[in-house]
Amino acid sequence: MVDRWPNVAVPSLPTLDVEPRIGGVPIPREVGLYVCGITPYDATHLGHAATYLAFDHLVRLLRAAGHRVRHVQNVTDVDDPLLERAAATGTDWRELADSQVGLFSADMAALRVVPPDVYAGVVESVPLVVDAVARLLEVGAAYRMAGIPDVYATVEHDARFLRTLPVPMGDAVALFQERGGDPERPGKRSRLDPLLWRAERPGEPAWDGNELGRGRPGWHIECAAIALEHLGGAPTITGGGSDLSFPHHHMSASHLRELGHGEGLLTMHTGMVSLAGHKMSKSRGNLEFVARLRHEGADPQAIRLAVAAHHWRTDWEWRRTELDDATRRLDRWRTAAVLVEPGSSSTLAHELAAVLADDLDTPAALGRVDEWAGRVLGGDPRARADAHAVAAIDALLGIDLQDLPRRRR
Numbered sequence: 001m002v003d004r005w006p007n008v009a010v011p012s013l014p015t016l017d018v019e020p021r022i023g024g025v026p027i028p029r030e031v032g033l034y035v036c037g038i039t040p041y042d043a044t045h046l047g048h049a050a051t052y053l054a055f056d057h058l059v060r061l062l063r064a065a066g067h068r069v070r071h072v073q074n075v076t077d078v079d080d081p082l083l084e085r086a087a088a089t090g091t092d093w094r095e096l097a098d099s100q101v102g103l104f105s106a107d108m109a110a111l112r113v114v115p116p117d118v119y120a121g122v123v124e125s126v127p128l129v130v131d132a133v134a135r136l137l138e139v140g141a142a143y144r145m146a147g148i149p150d151v152y153a154t155v156e157h158d159a160r161f162l163r164t165l166p167v168p169m170g171d172a173v174a175l176f177q178e179r180g181g182d183p184e185r186p187g188k189r190s191r192l193d194p195l196l197w198r199a200e201r202p203g204e205p206a207w208d209g210n211e212l213g214r215g216r217p218g219w220h221i222e223c224a225a226i227a228l229e230h231l232g233g234a235p236t237i238t239g240g241g242s243d244l245s246f247p248h249h250h251m252s253a254s255h256l257r258e259l260g261h262g263e264g265l266l267t268m269h270t271g272m273v274s275l276a277g278h279k280m281s282k283s284r285g286n287l288e289f290v291a292r293l294r295h296e297g298a299d300p301q302a303i304r305l306a307v308a309a310h311h312w313r314t315d316w317e318w319r320r321t322e323l324d325d326a327t328r329r330l331d332r333w334r335t336a337a338v339l340v341e342p343g344s345s346s347t348l349a350h351e352l353a354a355v356l357a358d359d360l361d362t363p364a365a366l367g368r369v370d371e372w373a374g375r376v377l378g379g380d381p382r383a384r385a386d387a388h389a390v391a392a393i394d395a396l397l398g399i400d401l402q403d404l405p406r407r408r409r
């Protein structure tokens with residue numbers, strides 16, 4: 001396994017009687033959650049942070065509400081973009097991946113994200129992918145190219161794939177091209193067929209693929225194979241940024257069906273974060289990094305609050321004022337936390353759980369804490385006697401009001 005970041009202690013709360021729903025869909029008591037992880041070459045910009053914080057809020061809510069959650073996340077620690085970046089910078093691809101995984105882990109730990117139960121790299125998962133590709137060949141859902149023995153999935157074998165395309169075919173082909181696909185490669189049966197196994201090329205890393213020959217995994221089958229291995233079937237919830245909805249999640253879902261594992265319950269796609277008017281992207285160079293903000297002295301908990309002020313479904317724009325607002329909000333909450341007195345009420349915990357249970361509405365949750373802080377600071381004895389308020393803010397929102405930044409101690 002790829003090294004996870006250290007566990008984050010989550011305080012326990014009184015029983016919360018809520019039935020969480022996402023997009024109106026009730027979440028079952030047993031949840032297999034699969035969140036697509038990073039390709040480690042540009043970690044961790046705020047778009048990444050927004051995605052992993054959204055799923056952290058989900059995991060925290062579900063566990064606090066008594067659900068059993070098994071959270072699996074992958075790391076695409078070998079793929080074309082990583083190899084291209086390594087080549088462009090004259091770095092060994094393994095060193096680049098290791099250093100970026102380390103940076104991502106440090107950011108996640110600073111943001112107090114609860115680590116996944118399983119954190120699996122693709123390099124260690126190659127045998128799972130080899131088995132999955134071999135099965136897809138057996139059932140006629142995949143084929144070998146003539147000449148170079150790359151293996152592709154044939155999307156026409158999966159009737160549901162084409163029937164459920166989220167956009168018209170022309171747009172699907174364009175998105176596939178833009179997001180790592182190769183629609184124009186000669187010899188493919190359909191332009192949307194995704195790569196499952198890339199045969200070894202000179203100068204590229206490769207692993208033993210048994211009857212597939214030496215090579216390396218395609219991206220979509222990687223996530224399908226890791227989910228199957230560690231969740232035992234299709235994920236209840238599949239998550240990632242909205243730019244993964246097509247083709248990535250559509251392709252992985254098709255692979256799972258073809259492997260005989262049907263549909264998960266739902267997908268959750270988080271909104272894109274933009275900077276200076278455009279979605280943060282490597283090609284445009286308009287990235288803001290969690291590590292840079294931290295090194296400039298930003299309190300990681302304020303970064304967390306700045307992100308949580310936006311609903312996970314929405315696209316939004318990062319501005320420096322977001323961080324200033326969040327820092328002021330955090331200071332106010334901390335001041336209120338000091339004034340809490342022993343008591344038995346748990347009003348805020350129930351209020352937070354109720355708004356989060358409705359499509360994980362973190363902006364509404366922050367509003368509830370603002371109101372609580374206002375009552376505490378105004379001297380309201382009932383608000384001050386809410387003995388579980390500070391624990392609820394920690395358990396559900398990941399903000400530990402008793403953990404002050406070092407420079408303030």
Ligand SMILES: [Zn+2]
Nearest residue numbers: 036037223248
């Ligand atoms: Zn994935």
